[in-house]
Amino acid sequence: MGYSMTMTENLFENLRMELRRGCLTLAVLAQLRQERYGYTLRKALAERGLEIDESTLYPLLRRLESQGLLTSEWREEEKRNKRFYRLSGDGEQMLGQLFEEWQTINAAVDATIQNS
Amino acid sequence: MELLDRYLQAVKKHLPWQRQDDIIAELKTNLEAQLEDKEAELGRPLTNSEIEAWLKKMGAPFQVAARYFPQQYLIGPAVFRMYWLVLRLAVSWAVIINLFVSGVQLIVNNSSPNAVGDAILRIPGVIMSVAAWVTLIFAAIEFGATHYPSRLQALTGDTFDWSSGALPPVESRSTSGKQLRSYAYAVAEVVFGFIALVWLLLIPQHPYLLMGPGAYYLQASPFQAAPVWIPVYWCIVALNVIQVGWRGIDLIRGRWSGPRRAQHFVVKILGLVPLVLVLTIRDRAYFTLRHPAADEAHYGAALAAINHAIHLGLLVVCFIVVAELLWDLGRTGVESYRKRMAAMQ
Numbered sequence: 534m535g536y537s538m539t540m541t542e543n544l545f546e547n548l549r550m551e552l553r554r555g556c557l558t559l560a561v562l563a564q565l566r567q568e569r570y571g572y573t574l575r576k577a578l579a580e581r582g583l584e585i586d587e588s589t590l591y592p593l594l595r596r597l598e599s600q601g602l603l604t605s606e607w608r609e610e611e612k613r614n615k616r617f618y619r620l621s622g623d624g625e626q627m628l629g630q631l632f633e634e635w636q637t638i639n640a641a642v643d644a645t646i647q648n649s
Numbered sequence: 650m651e652l653l654d655r656y657l658q659a660v661k662k663h664l665p666w667q668r669q670d671d672i673i674a675e676l677k678t679n680l681e682a683q684l685e686d687k688e689a690e691l692g693r694p695l696t697n698s699e700i701e702a703w704l705k706k707m708g709a710p711f712q713v714a715a716r717y718f719p720q721q722y723l724i725g726p727a728v729f730r731m732y733w734l735v736l737r738l739a740v741s742w743a744v745i746i747n748l749f750v751s752g753v754q755l756i757v758n759n760s761s762p763n764a765v766g767d768a769i770l771r772i773p774g775v776i777m778s779v780a781a782w783v784t785l786i787f788a789a790i791e792f793g794a795t796h797y798p799s800r801l802q803a804l805t806g807d808t809f810d811w812s813s814g815a816l817p818p819v820e821s822r823s824t825s826g827k828q829l830r831s832y833a834y835a836v837a838e839v840v841f842g843f844i845a846l847v848w849l850l851l852i853p854q855h856p857y858l859l860m861g862p863g864a865y866y867l868q869a870s871p872f873q874a875a876p877v878w879i880p881v882y883w884c885i886v887a888l889n890v891i892q893v894g895w896r897g898i899d900l901i902r903g904r905w906s907g908p909r910r911a912q913h914f915v916v917k918i919l920g921l922v923p924l925v926l927v928l929t930i931r932d933r934a935y936f937t938l939r940h941p942a943a944d945e946a947h948y949g950a951a952l953a954a955i956n957h958a959i960h961l962g963l964l965v966v967c968f969i970v971v972a973e974l975l976w977d978l979g980r981t982g983v984e985s986y987r988k989r990m991a992a993m994q
Binding site for chain 2: 570571572573575576586587588589591592595596613614615616
């Protein structure tokens with residue numbers, strides 16, 4: 534019984550992670566229409582109900598930057614050097630496309646769930 | 650802060666060297682800001698154990714560092730199916746070829762049966778070596794496909810030229826309800842068929858492989874096998890060669906799971922040839938006396954009884970084989986009649 538509960542919990546956790554992965558990228562891109570550094574971005578996402586681990590968010594920012602969707606610069610703020618990120622031109626375009634896709638998926642899933 | 654610095658130092662060791670200073674500087678800023686927020690919230694500095702718990706929650710240093718690397722596979726999902734297919738084929742054929750070469754060597758060099766054991770014991774090494782080479786080649790393909798995706802697009806599965814018309818017909822269970830033959834089963838059939846063939850070919854030089862200690866008794870006895878057994882023996886060898894070869898060809902052509910009606914009937918009908926050959930021997934002389942002039946008086950009656958018993962045994966075997974063949978032919982006829990009727994409805 535305990536074993537099957539753990540299996541179910543693990544399965545749920547895996548599926549939840551899969552579900553969240555794409556949404557997090559969309560949320561991060563959306564939040565970075567305004568310039569932020571890593572920690573304030575994390576706080577902003579948490580305030581909107583999207584808790585995200587440091588070890589997930591900071592590498593994600595690097596990856597999005599290497600893909601040309603974000604730009605970054607080191608700047609001093611409150612006597613501390615911080616790396617600020619913001620959406621690039623390509624990122625703006627990608628965010629628009631992803632947002633449209635997300636709305637389509639969301640509407641389709643909603644309709645599917647309500648009809649079943 | 651000392652704990653945080655130690656943590657960051659440990660993370661740094663696992664990061665790509667070109668970017669480690671940059672990443673650690675950013676991580677340090679973010680984590681220090683987070684720590685300050687926590688302390689402001691509590692109105693006091695965090696204790697060492699609280700910092701420890703916070704860092705532990707973040708993950709082991711190598712795990713945190715690993716997130717900064719792109720996802721890497723030795724063999725990724727795009728090429729894995731092809732890798733698995735090639736691995737199975739390469740391993741199967743390596744085993745078959747190895748057994749074939751060993752078999753030929755055994756026959757040509759007239760080696761002892763211990764050499765058969767040695768050849769079989771070499772198989773795990775052959776499998777591991779082939780598997781290692783295939784894995785290495787596919788790891789190189791994966792590397793190429795990851796680093797030069799446009800050049801190796803064909804290997805990653807998106808542009809394979811195929812046509813739905815060339816797909817094999819839908820596989821169905823046999824009418825007897827038997828499970829279709831699996832690939833592993835078909836390979837095992839070929840491998841063990843080949844081992845049986847090698848064993849068969851070794852019998853003339855080493856008769857104890859067939860009769861066990863009986864071979865020594867026969868050698869010491871006044872009786873000997875009649876020459877009729879030589880063509881019978883070669884008929885049996887030919888039958889085995891046909892069967893193993895046919896199954897091997899089916900394997901190569903990817904038709905191992907389908908029904909083998911033609912093969913089944915050909916082998917059964919050809920199997921009757923050696924039986925008929927021995928049953929029609931003059932005087933039913935399956936065994937003869939080594940020294941007829943000297944031993945006829947002593948062993949003549951025993952020899953006649955032995956030959957008579959062998960003849961009866963062969964008649965029973967022949968009857969069973971013919972009955973089985975007729976039964977199979979009848980069942981196949983009924984099955985095809987049913988199919989024809991179903992198609993007409």
